[in-house]
Amino acid sequence: DIVMTQSPLSLPVTPGEPASISCRSSQSLLHSNGNHYLDWYLQKPGQSPQLLIYLGSNRASGVPDRFSGSGSGTDFTLKISRVESEDVGVFYCMQALETPLTFGGGTRVAIK
Amino acid sequence: EVQLVQRGGGLVQPGGSLRLSCAASGFILDYYWMQWVRQAPGKGLVWVSRIDNEGRTKYADSVKGRFTISRDNAKNTFYLQMYSLRAEDAAVYYCARGAPGSYKFDQWGQGTLVTVSS
Numbered sequence: 001d002i003v004m005t006q007s008p009l010s011l012p013v014t015p016g017e018p019a020s021i022s023c024r025s026s027q028s029l030l031h032s033n034g035n036h037y038l039d040w041y042l043q044k045p046g047q048s049p050q051l052l053i054y055l056g057s058n059r060a061s062g063v064p065d066r067f068s069g070s071g072s073g074t075d076f077t078l079k080i081s082r083v084e085s086e087d088v089g090v091f092y093c094m095q096a097l098e099t100p101l102t103f104g105g106g107t108r109v110a111i112k
Numbered sequence: 113e114v115q116l117v118q119r120g121g122g123l124v125q126p127g128g129s130l131r132l133s134c135a136a137s138g139f140i141l142d143y144y145w146m147q148w149v150r151q152a153p154g155k156g157l158v159w160v161s162r163i164d165n166e167g168r169t170k171y172a173d174s175v176k177g178r179f180t181i182s183r184d185n186a187k188n189t190f191y192l193q194m195y196s197l198r199a200e201d202a203a204v205y206y207c208a209r210g211a212p213g214s215y216k217f218d219q220w221g222q223g224t225l226v227t228v229s230s
Contacts, residue, residue, distance in 0.1 A: 037215050041157070048206055048223055049149075049157065054216040061218070092157055096215035099170040101147075101159040 002026050002095050006104035012112045013083040021107045023076045023093035029056075030073060037097040040069055040078045043106075044089040052091075053078065085111055114138035114219055116207050121224030124197050128228075132192040134207030134221050141183060145210040146190045147217060148181065150203035150226075160205070162214055163190060175201070194226070202228045 003026040013019045029036045036056035041049040051060040053069035056076060066081040080087060088111055093104040120132035134146070148160040161171045161181040169181050175194075183190040194201065205226055209219040 037213070039215055039217065041217070043157075048220040049208075049217070050220065051216060051218045054211075054218075060216070090156075094157070094159075094217075096210075096213065099159075099162070099214070100172045101162075101214060103157045103159065106156045 001100055002029075002098065002102050004093055004095055004102050004104035006091075006093060006107050008107060009105070010108045010110070012110055013080075013087075014112050015085055016082050019080045019083050019087075019109065021078045021091050021093075021109075023071075023078070023104050025074045025076075025095050028073045029076075029095050029097045031097060036072060036076070037095060038069075038071070038076050039094045039096060040067075041092045041094065042087070042089050043092065044086075047089075049092065083109075083111075116209065116219050116221040118205075118207055118221040118224045121205065121226050123227045123229065125230050126198060126228055128197050129193070129195045130197065130226060131194070132205055132207070132224060132226075133189055134191070135187070135189045136209070137188070139209075139219075140185075141188050141190060142185055143212070145212055145214050146181075146183065147208040147210050147214065148192045149206045149208055149217075150201075151206070151223075152200075152203045155203075158203075161192065162210065164214075165212060197226075197228045199228050202226055 040053040207221040208217040
């Protein structure tokens with residue numbers, strides 16, 4: 001199974017400041033079609049997860065442009081250009097290259 | 113409105129069975145690769161199973177042989193039949209809509225709690 005490792009586990013943030021979360025996979029997520037099968041999800045308190053980024057860098061419909069995804073191979077990053085108070089929750093990366101699909105352990109973002 | 117509405121869940125004894133359902137509205141299930149993901153209390157997300165647009169299925173090793181995913185296109189609904197439930201299966205179960213290839217889970221159900229206890 002592909003192991004997904006996120007860091008940090010916890011991230012205190014100041015509204016208006018940038019934030020960054022790292023996700024590493026135990027093997028490359030590059031498919032032969034040229035896409036990296038890495039998604040990012042945010043689970044706000046008491047809610048179902050919601051899709052932020054798919055295929056490494058594609059912002060999902062309705063997701064604010066302050067969220068961006070980047071990376072390749074085994075190293076990926078989610079960046080928030082200016083954190084807002086509504087961004088609190090747990091962020092997860094997920095590899096979709098092969099089954100079993102696997103999630104990172106999560107990064108809890110909270111306002112300082 | 114595009115949404116997934118879950119039913120089922122509840123309290124079941126160890127060794128018991130339960131069926132979860134996930135009804136789609138606002139879109140047709142046929143095209144999508146539908147997923148089940150679970151989350152134990154206070155824990156992270158864990159993928160459980162998927163069924164693709166041709167009915168092919170995949171399972172996590174922890175549920176293989178005990179859980180069955182299926183779909184009823186006429187009802188625009190898919191299911192997770194769970195047998196031989198164990199304490200470690202207790203979790204909130206989410207259904208999700210995935211793109212072909214099992215990425216981009218862009219619609220999620222509201223989640224349903226499964227409790228396994230005597």
